[in-house]
Amino acid sequence: MEYTEFFADRVKSMKGSAIREMFKRMADPEIISLAGGNPASELFPGDELSKIAGKILMTNPTLALQYGTTDGYPKMKDCAIARANKVNAYNAERDAVIIMTGANQGIDLTAKALLNKGDKVIVESPSFIGSLNAFRTYECELLGVTVEDDGMSMEGLEETLKNNDGVKFIYTIPTFQNPTGVTMSLEKRKKMLELASRYNVMILEDNPYGDLRFSGEDVPTIKSLDTEGRVIYAGSFSKILSPGMRLGYIIADAKILEKIEILKQVNDVHTPMLTQLMCVEFMKKYNIDDYIAKNRELYGKKCACMIENMEKYFPAGKVKWVTPEGGIFLWCECPTIKDITPVVNACLEKKVAIVPGSNFAVDMGAPSNMFRLNYSSATLENIAEAVKRLGEVLTELL
Ligand SMILES: Cc1ncc(COP(=O)(O)O)c(C=O)c1O
Structure with a gap:
């Protein structure tokens, strides 16, 4: 059967993520x-979480298995607020939180909640495909603004705001x-x-990697600098605990969250009660910052390993990159070619996946x-091997 005529216009032209496609080949x-965005699974606290899950289901099955409230289990909301408080992203007088x-x-x-058909959204170019697709x-119309070594171009942003209504x-x-x-x-x-503020637009600040700094100094969140209630803040437990538990949150003025x-x-x-309860128990029993610190240390090592091998195997002067101070990604540009x-x-062909x-x-x-x-998910040995193979390809094709 041919289904095209049945699809809504808004999904007809949509393409799946090449990363997801790549996962199939993988x-x-x-x-x-080196393609996905998976955190290091070798550090997952599997033993701790399995004991916690078992205990919850033994001692409080009704709470775990029954419907919960839409905005989230109250103690889980406290956990989200505790994380947000670390970066001053929660204004107790004005804000609310919803577990997502x-x-x-x-x-x-x-x-x-915010977009009508034809509205415009300004995004960093490049940006996270999951959000762009959402x-x-x-x-809506996406308006891309270049990302420079210190973030989105403010000249570009001002021009875009000046030249666009809506x-x-x-x-x-x-x-x-x-x-x-x-x-x-x-x-x-x-x-x-x-x-x-000048052009009266909202800001959606997405900060899933903020806890993963392994060098340099922290920079305040935009939300912490916001005096008007203009910033909607998205946080996540995916990169600091487990992406499979599917725990994130939105913090914003309560009037916005009412609609959301x-x-x-x-x-x-x-959001599933079991993973909310597991996260609450984990944060009660263990110091999540200790666990995050282990991740940070490992990612610092993995990033250094990747860069060391890039310097060794990439053709000299043909690939540019900015050394990250945290997070899980490294971005490379090959100025001598047009298409990667x-x-x-x-x-x-050499059994290495990049995006x-x-x-x-x-x-x-x-x-x-x-x-x-991506340097978070592969082992140090595999990072070295993959970058070596990638270097061979780049040496041949650049
Ligand atoms: C920038 C960014 N925002 C949001 C997400 C989604 O996070 P979550 O797993 O909490 O849905 C990701 C995941 O890779 C991401 O990279």
């Missing part, structure tokens, strides 16, 4: 993936951005707030000479 166990089934859901429902489903919000991942790994400077964060809560009720009623696709394909830059672009059809590398 069923081949020999492939070393991953930050992804929070970003999607925020867009759903925005695309609301038939901008609803700016979407930004200011800390260890996906895919570039760069962090926005404090000056730019202040400037973004000032521009958002209704959308969540429609969407999935509430042959490199990506040749890497797959082409076009995936993160506002215009996904345009060729890109960039690619993203």
Whole structure:
């Protein structure tokens, strides 16, 4: 049967993420993936969480298995607020919090609450494909602004705001951005707030990687600098505990979350109670910051290993990158070519998966000479081996 005529216009032109497509090919166990965004599974607290889950189901099955409230289990909301308080992203007088089934859901429902067809959203270019695709489903126009070594170009942002009516919000991942790994400077964060206020647009600050700094100094969240209630803040437990537990949260002025809560009720009623309860117990019993510190240390080592091997095996002067101070991604540009696709394909032949830059672009059809590398999920040995093979491909094709 042919189904095209049945699809809604808004999904007809949508393409799946190449990363997800790549995951299908990665069923081949020999492939070393530098493609996904998976945290290091070797550090997952599996034993601790299995004991916690068992105890919850033995002692309080009703709470774990019954429906819960849409905004989240109250103690889980406290956990989210505790994380947000560490970066001053929660204003107790004004804000509310809703536990989301991953930050992804929070970003999607925020867009759903704010966007009419034809509205405009300013995004970093490149940006996280999950959010770009979420925005695309609301038939809005995405306006990309270049990412510089210290975050989104403020000249670009000002120009875009000046030249466009109908901008609803700016979407930004200011800390260890996906895919570039760069962090926005404090000056730019202040400037973004000032521009958002002057042009009366909202800001959606997405901060799943903020806890993962392994060098340099922390920069305040945009939310912490916001005096007007203009910033909606998305947080996540995916990169600090487990992505499979699907725990994220949105913090914003209670008047905004009132609407988003209704959308969540429609969407999935509430985030699974079992994983909420597991997270609460984990945070009660253990110091999650100790666990995060272990991750930070490992990611620092893995990032250093990746860069050391890039310096050793990449053809000299032909690949540019910015060394990240945290997070899980490294972004590379090959200025001597126009399209990275042959490199990506040749890497797959050598059983190494990387993601082409076009995936993160506002215009996904345009060729890109960039690619993203992930250093959190592969082992140190595999990072070294994969970068060596990637270096061989680059030496041959650049
Ligand atoms: C920038 C960014 N935002 C949000 C998410 C989604 O996080 P979650 O697993 O909490 O849905 C990711 C996941 O990779 C991400 O990179």
